[in-house]
Amino acid sequence: MPTIRAPASKKTATLLVAVKCRPLTEAERRHCRHIIQVIDKKNVVVLDPDLSKDYLDLIQNRTKERRYSFDHVFAPGCVNADVYKNISSTIAGVIQGLNATVFAYGSTGSGKTYTMVGTRNDPGLMVLSLHTIFDLIKNDESSDTFEVTCSYLEVYNEVIYDLLEKSSGHLELREDPQHGIIVAGLRSIKVQSADKILELLNLGNSRRKTESTEANATSSR
Template sequence: MREKTSGSKCVISMHSRTTTTIQDPKNPEHRKTFTFDLAYWSHDGFQKDQDGVFISADPSSQFASQKDVFHDLGRGILDSAWQGYNATLLACGQTGSGKSYSMVGFGANKGIIPNVCEELFQAIEKQEGNEEYQVTFSMLEIYNEQVRDLLSRTKKPGGLKVREDQQLGFYVDGLKSVPCENYAQIERLMEQGTKIRTTASTNMNASSSRSHMVITIQFKQVFPDSDLTKHSSINLVDLAGSERQKSSGSEGDRLKEGSRVNLSLTNLGNVISALADAATGKRVLHVPYRDSVLTKLLQPALGGNSRTTLIAAISPADICYEETLSTLRYAERAKKIQNKAVVNTSTLMRESKAENNKVLLTRGNSRMAERLAYPLAEPGPRPQTGQPTWAHQLEQAREEWHQQYLAITQERQMTETFPHLLNVNEDPQLTGVLKYFIQAGLCDAGRAASNAILLQGLG
């Protein structure tokens, strides 16, 4: 809308599925072409079908729908996960260019994240063997260099701490990871986390995301017959929008906030540049992962054990020329990085089986040894030491789901019974997040001459 209101002209063209050309609005003869694995056009040439899904208006249109993007990128993430590889998808670009739309989507036009989650469970349901599949979901945001758990209602002052382990690398201490049995549960968790996510209004985007969002899906496959497990970590990252102060009109706290966002993205760019130089044979003494919380958590995705894909979202408008050119250069550097992903398999069950048999057979308790041989295949009580079993985690999650269902049901009943106030936001996902129920005897509605509710006080 901002681009249309200002009478902007399109300076982007895509003549193939791999090339993107940008034209300098001050010097139309000056053009620069970038080549990527895939280039998607979603600027125009679309229409809505009966379900509200955007589709190509005609066969000659080069419009790429959400389904097209998921087919090319999302299915690759799922294939990697089933094979046991770690997979990461990052979306970067300026504010309002469509990063969150590509990742999360809106309405009937689901983005990559919900499609990946839905198809993962659809594939699990089709499996007919005696394998066990474990899926856990976590969701966090990095806001002003502080980590916030978007699935926890308790907010710690200063955010969660990022710690380092020799084997695990950087991790978020205390982050809630929820076991899930179906897509409906993940959908509810995403809705909860999205509502909490920090947003602030700027001139560029009235619901601009001022934080980096990281969704992690841990997918574990257990094969009891072969004593083998495969583990995959799927990281889906929606980076905060980059913007220039002149374009965004930020001031005061929003200006400071934007500065921190841009500094975080700059640190990410420095890491990408260092890794790109290393990939081309240049001598790199130091990769600055430790310069920001974001780069610490993305270390495995950027230069480690992961199959990583980057979506660079750009605006085709001439008034966004500088930001668009910067994003294209950013992506051009990133494509030079070469990761070495490996299949994450484990045979610890076999070692546990041998150890259990050795200890328990010496006690003459062969029956107990047989039961402990497959600790993941047979649900049991929570062990006194070590990590809780998957069965115990799942039982706890079911209890939490039940409590949430009761709370949602009670809230729905109250909204049908009591008068209440709701917040309104230009982003429909954030509308109705806040509810204030008006109790009997506490409101003077209708008594004033204007017959209106008078709201006073801070906020």
């Protein structure tokens, strides 16, 4: 479920929240059913997980079914590029000096890594964003100069580690008078291409503390 923070025009910043429903995995299909129904491009209904009579008696026939609205809703058939279409203008703002944050939130196995990193056939938001940024820089006709740097950190058990450092110690959060909250000592590597960043991300991924969870064999937790 990516939460998309989009800097709008002028000085205001807007927060866009999108929900992405992934298809059930094969194992899930054997034991579960979808309880999220995508109604349209902005609305979902979360079905009551238990519609058995005993249960409805217990809650006096009141169903727990709920309808929720979001800025964007993506059904299980959507690919990452469909999500990206709705945030590409936010990403393009980066080369005009705007800040943009794309944040994925969800339980284990909900599809955060899939959405952000993706696969060769369904590249994720990070990959698509990097290509946009470097393409725009390459085609920029202004006199602006651009510097792209990459940092990659992990918060694990409330401790911050630098994933671009071979044996990272514990890093600290500090408040800098000029830059606000910073992670002191975090490496920031200058990069010239999307491929170089993806290489650094792969290197960082290999240093992540990962372990499978009951709901996700390829968990990044």
